[in-house]
Amino acid sequence: DGGITQSPKYLFRKEGQNVTLSCEQNLNHDAMYWYRQDPGQGLRLIYYSQIVNDFQKGDIAEGYSVSREKKESFPLTVTSAQKNPTAFYLCASSTTSISVRQFFGPGTRLTVL
Amino acid sequence: AQKVTQAQTEISVVEKEDVTLDCVYETRDTTYYLFWYKQPPSGELVFLIRRNSFDEQNEISGRYSWNFQKSTSSFNFTITASQVVDSAVYFCALRHNQFYFGTGTSLTVIP
Numbered sequence: 001d002g003g004i005t006q007s008p009k010y011l012f013r014k015e016g017q018n019v020t021l022s023c024e025q026n027l028n029h030d031a032m033y034w035y036r037q038d039p040g041q042g043l044r045l046i047y048y049s050q051i052v053n054d055f056q057k058g059d060i061a062e063g064y065s066v067s068r069e070k071k072e073s074f075p076l077t078v079t080s081a082q083k084n085p086t087a088f089y090l091c092a093s094s095t096t097s098i099s100v101r102q103f104f105g106p107g108t109r110l111t112v113l
Numbered sequence: 114a115q116k117v118t119q120a121q122t123e124i125s126v127v128e129k130e131d132v133t134l135d136c137v138y139e140t141r142d143t144t145y146y147l148f149w150y151k152q153p154p155s156g157e158l159v160f161l162i163r164r165n166s167f168d169e170q171n172e173i174s175g176r177y178s179w180n181f182q183k184s185t186s187s188f189n190f191t192i193t194a195s196q197v198v199d200s201a202v203y204f205c206a207l208r209h210n211q212f213y214f215g216t217g218t219s220l221t222v223i224p
Contacts, residue, residue: 040219041216041217042215042217045212098145099165101148102148102206103160105157
């Protein structure tokens with residue numbers, strides 16, 4: 001089945017540690033996205049990539065980094081510079097055609113202790 | 114500038130009541146797409162509907178219906194005879210080149 005996988009579902013880290021969230025898609029989509037969602041809040045765009053080896057900052061990129069070495073993969077690293085990293089992180093993908101919706105992964109809930 | 118506004122932050126209804134979730138958007142583009150997603154407590158966003166800017170026909174799918182009006186830049190979502198399983202956060206989104214999401218409406222259906 002085609003789709004997006006994010007692992008793990010729940011992640012716990014100590015304060016000051018970097019952590020990488022995985023996102024893989026087998027939909028052959030060019031574009032991939034990372035969103036952050038805080039309790040009771042909407043989706044905020046962290047980073048997006050429309051092609052391999054290229055990515056752009058979203059609205060809240062500070063304290064995060066990404067890479068896009070393969071079309072299928074778009075990992076997100078939450079660095080120690082992110083002041084409040086505890087949140088729910090959603091990965092999405094789409095084609096570059098504006099008629100196509102975003103497909104979302106199941107999300108990773110990150111808790112920093 | 115593109116923008117999506119969902120003014121209703123939280124709504125509570127009693128089961129079997131009808132409920133309408135509002136979505137107002139702003140764009141200067143003539144070609145764009147509108148979407149609704151449902152986010153149940155599990156967290157994953159579930160796609161509900163897509164509508165392009167040239168198609169103002171209303172859509173009905175079971176208990177769900179959508180009313181798209183370009184004159185008022187609105188794309189409202191109605192659930193008829195609500196059920197407890199409809200409890201979720203609902204997001205409206207606009208796409209021209211990028212995606213723009215509203216802040217979501219949290220719907221609670223009380224049994």
